[in-house]
Amino acid sequence: MSIKNCPKCGSSRTKKNGTFRGTQRYRCRSCGVQFVHDTSVSAETLWREFADEHARVSVLARRHHISKSTVHRRLDDCTLPEILPTP
Structure with missing residues (x-):
């Protein structure tokens, strides 16, 4: 405990x-x-760890004591800024 x-x-x-x-x-x-x-963790925190540290979903789930489906859902909820192509 x-x-x-x-x-x-x-x-x-x-x-x-x-x-x-x-x-x-x-x-x-x-x-x-x-x-x-x-025990909540923000979608931005999960995305940062997923992108910057190349952490797998299973690792994030274990690290933050949440299910893999919760990690997937929060990553899906995270909106990325639109990057316009340069001419």
């Missing part, structure tokens, strides 16, 4: 605190704030 840090105080003294609509909630034992661990 990986330790979830509190987004408010940064403490690693957190514990599971039930679920809401299938999403695990956590409570900080230091400051008492309740939070959901955010």
Whole structure:
């Protein structure tokens, strides 16, 4: 189990605190704030790693703890700037 840090105080003294609509909630034992661990990664970040590092979809999925289909979907959602051909 990986330790979830509190987004408010940064403490690693957190514990599971039930679920809401299938999403695990956590409570900080230091400051008492309740939070959901955010695992989202932006499409731009995925695209940058895919293009610059030549990372495979399976590597990106493992690195960011998301499924391969999510990587594909987010890469498809990423819009690239149009490059006009030079005359």
